[in-house]
Amino acid sequence: MDRFFMRRARAVQYLLDRRREWLARVEAAKTGSVEFESQQLDLIDSLVRDVRAGRVHAFKLDHPTAVEVFVSD
Template sequence: MRRTSAVTFLVERRRTWLGKIAAKPSGDVEQETREVDSIERLILDVRAGRVSAFELTDSRAVAVIVTD
């Protein structure tokens, strides 16, 4: 996947997690917040070229190889 597409993919995953946090009726969103933090760091690393492959293992597991 091209770097731009990988960043777009990660931004969409981040939006999904933020939606889950907003929709959750209780205040216990620790895991969701950790996922958002992890994805935000990954977005920065992919954009900067520090990461060339990553794997997400939540409900829809996916492995991505980043190309330029």
């Protein structure tokens, strides 16, 4: 697992980049279930709001690669 220390704005940008990756996967999967991808998008959307508001100071993402991010002001 990779660990990163980021300022709040960079952490939000990182999450938005990961969100774009998941959206691309959903769009590429024209058939079949995208339930897992939708759950990941919901998780990232929630994290974006919480990181922006200062309610979250660290978070982990397990897919597609495991990372742990520590947020500083």
